[in-house]
Amino acid sequence: MAQALEGIxxxxxGNFIAGPFSGMLLADMxxxxxxxxxxxxxDQSRATPPRINGESASFAALNRNKRSLVLDLKQQQAxxxxxxxxxxxxxxxxxxxxxxxxxxxxxxxxxxxxNPKIVYVSVSGFGQTGPYRRRAGVNLxxxxxxGTLSVTGxxxxxxxxxxxxxADVFGALFATYAVLTGxxxxxxxxxxxxxxxxLVESSIAAAAWETAGYLVAGEVPERLGxxxxxxxxxxxxxxxxxxxxxxGTPNDELFRRxxxxxxxxxxxxxxxxxSYVLRKQNEPSLLKVVTPAIQSRSAASLEKxxxxxxxPCAVVNNYKEVxxxxxxxxxxxxxxxxxxxxxxxxxxxxxxxxxxDGPTIRRPAPLLGEHSAQILREMGHSDAEIEQLTKxxxxxxxx
Numbered sequence: 327m328a329q330a331l332e333g334i335x336x337x338x339x340g341n342f343i344a345g346p347f348s349g350m351l352l353a354d355m356x357x358x359x360x361x362x363x364x365x366x367x368x369d370q371s372r373a374t375p376p377r378i379n380g381e382s383a384s385f386a387a388l389n390r391n392k393r394s395l396v397l398d399l400k401q402q403q404a405x406x407x408x409x410x411x412x413x414x415x416x417x418x419x420x421x422x423x424x425x426x427x428x429x430x431x432x433x434x435x436x437x438x439x440x441n442p443k444i445v446y447v448s449v450s451g452f453g454q455t456g457p458y459r460r461r462a463g464v465n466l467x468x469x470x471x472x473g474t475l476s477v478t479g480x481x482x483x484x485x486x487x488x489x490x491x492x493a494d495v496f497g498a499l500f501a502t503y504a505v506l507t508g509x510x511x512x513x514x515x516x517x518x519x520x521x522x523x524x525l526v527e528s529s530i531a532a533a534a535w536e537t538a539g540y541l542v543a544g545e546v547p548e549r550l551g552x553x554x555x556x557x558x559x560x561x562x563x564x565x566x567x568x569x570x571x572x573x574g575t576p577n578d579e580l581f582r583r584x585x586x587x588x589x590x591x592x593x594x595x596x597x598x599x600x601s602y603v604l605r606k607q608n609e610p611s612l613l614k615v616v617t618p619a620i621q622s623r624s625a626a627s628l629e630k631x632x633x634x635x636x637x638p639c640a641v642v643n644n645y646k647e648v649x650x651x652x653x654x655x656x657x658x659x660x661x662x663x664x665x666x667x668x669x670x671x672x673x674x675x676x677x678x679x680x681x682x683d684g685p686t687i688r689r690p691a692p693l694l695g696e697h698s699a700q701i702l703r704e705m706g707h708s709d710a711e712i713e714q715l716t717k718x719x720x721x722x723x724x725x
Contacts, residue, residue, distance in 0.1 A: 327683045329356025334509065336417040337362060337408070338392070339432075342371050343465070343491055344449045344525060345421030346388040347498035352417070352505060353391035354676040354685035360415075360701060361392045361692065362408065364399060365722045368694045378668040386665060386691040387673060393697035396722035399430050403720045408432055410705060413440045416512070417505050421449035421497075424459045434520045443518045445508030449501045453524035463525060468493035472529035473547075477536055480551040496528040557602065558609040559584070559616050562642065569625035570642040573632065581605065583635045587628075588619040665690040696724040 334357040338349035346361075346369065353359040363369055374384040397404035409432075412418060418437055420427055427433045427448070434446040448454055451463020452471075466487060469475050474493070479486030504521035511519055530537060535555055536547040547555065554560035559581075560574040575581040578601065585594050593599060593615055598608040605612055620628065625641045632639040643651070649660050649672075660672045668690075676685035698721050702712050715721040 329683050329686070332356035334358070334417065335360065335411075335415040336419055336505075337411055337415050339418075339420035339422060339427070341369050341421060343388060343494035344497040344501065345419055346371070347495065348447075348449070348501040348505065349392060349419055350388055350390060351498070351502045351676070352419075354687070356683075357417075359392040360411065360697075361389065361394050363394055363396050363694065365396055365719070368394070368396060372694065378671070381665065381667045381693070383668065383671065386663075386668065386671070389691035390663065390673070391686075391688050392692055393701060394692035394695055394724075395698050395701045396695040398719055398722075399432070401718070401720050403715065403718070405431050407702070407705070407720075409437070409440050411701075412437045412444060415441065415444060416509060418444055418446045419449075419501065419505065420447070421501075423462070424448070424450050424454045438518060438520070441518070443512050445505055445512060445519050445521070447501050447504050447508070447521040447523060449497050449523045449525065451525050453527065454522040465491045465493045465525075468525045468529055472526045473533060473536065474529050477533070477547045477549055479549045481549045483549075485549065492532075493525045493529045496532050497523055497525040500528045500531070553609065554606075556606060558605045558612055563617060563620040565623055565625040565628060566621060567624045567626075571620065571625045571629060572640050572642065573620070574638040576638075577602065580637050584616075584632065584637050587631050587635060587637070588616065590615060590619055661687065663687055663690050666693060693724045695722045698723045 331352055334352070336349060336352050336357050336359045338345060338359050338361045340346040340349055340361065349359045349361065361369070367373060369385060369389070371385045371388065372382050374382050376383045397407060399405055399408070418434075428436070434448070437444055437446055450459070451468055452458040452461050463471070469487060469492060470485075472493065475485035475487060478488060501521075501523045504519075504523055508519035508521060511517070539545045539547050539555070552561040554574070557574070557576050560576065562570045562572050565571055573584065575584050581599070582591075582594050585591050597604075599605050599612055629639050629641050648654060654660070659674060659677075661675045662670055663673050664670050673687070675687065678685055699712050702715070702721065703709075707715070712721065712723075716723055
């Protein structure tokens with residue numbers, strides 16, 4: 327058997343996270359992802375720390391299983407190479423500012439002219455249309471504009487940015503969704519598709535409960551700190567050893583079990599806490615009861631007791647603790663990859679596990695221009711022609 331996307335060719339013009347992450351997810355599933363980069367430095371994330379032997383670990387984390395082709399797209403010969411590749415490709419994935427690809431002759435219309443079946447996916451901050459289409463937008467700016475930051479942090483204080491790149495990751499996931507949906511349409515003889523994925527709209531779509539509260543009930547969501555929007559107790563609590571424990575009780579039975587473990591079973595029958603809705607309405611008084619009982623315990627001991635009775639909980643782990651955890655070790659979430667410059671490193675595997683032919687790491691992230699000659703030879707170029715293209719700075723090869 328073969329991987330699900332084996333035989334699918336993707337041309338990726340990606341920088342930083344959204345485009346490259348999407349391209350990597352497709353590559354993990356077997357797609358031949360050709361990462362087209364511009365000289366002299368390629369994808370801008372190649373310059374980001376941490377750097378090991380001159381190569382970026384951050385870049386490597388988002389670009390495994392791809393091949394790198396470096397072209398100077400200011401030159402017509404380079405653009406012709408892309409158009410020839412596109413004529414035999416299935417997907418074109420890019421995350422540049424709207425209008426950039428059209429300006430160099432590689433927009434959706436230009437590519438569909440050479441391949442009507444191609445799935446063309448554009449990821450941008452604000453989308454391909456509208457008054458803000460050309461507005462610059464990186465992750466933090468998208469989190470601010472989309473409302474994400476307005477509901478993150480403590481009430482009455484400056485909003486807190488999330489610790490990970492939420493907007494870029496949401497955009498990458500929706501871009502991958504668009505690619506796969508488009509491919510299914512092509513396989514069913516429905517023609518190619520052009521998809522417009524906005525990071526802002528991806529973040530808005532991910533805020534399902536927050537947007538429902540406003541659009542349906544007219545309630546503007548506010549920052550709630552560690553509390554949950556609908557449920558209580560459902561938050562972080564500090565324990566007597568200075569650790570933090572996340573506890574969630576999304577139904578009556580779990581609330582009952584929590585109270586018994588904490589020695590607070592006398593409060594289970596309190597009418598103020600008798601239902602999901604009432605517990606949230608009476609959250610301040612409930613927390614006055616629950617918080618001191620939690621603060622009197624150590625995080626590990628309370629976590630163990632709650633786990634034994636099935637109450638959702640977890641100590642707040644740092645990433646060392648995550649990768650050292652016996653469950654994550656058993657699941658082999660961190661795998662070794664041998665990189666030609668960085669040596670043997672560890673990386674996070676694809677989180678999906680299939681029963682067979684699932685995602686794999688076939689090759690490490692490419693060196694800049696590592697596969698330029700190989701791809702040109704596959705297109706029928708002779709070594710002499712490749713040398714000529716290199717001398718003309720149309721193509722850049724790996725050192």
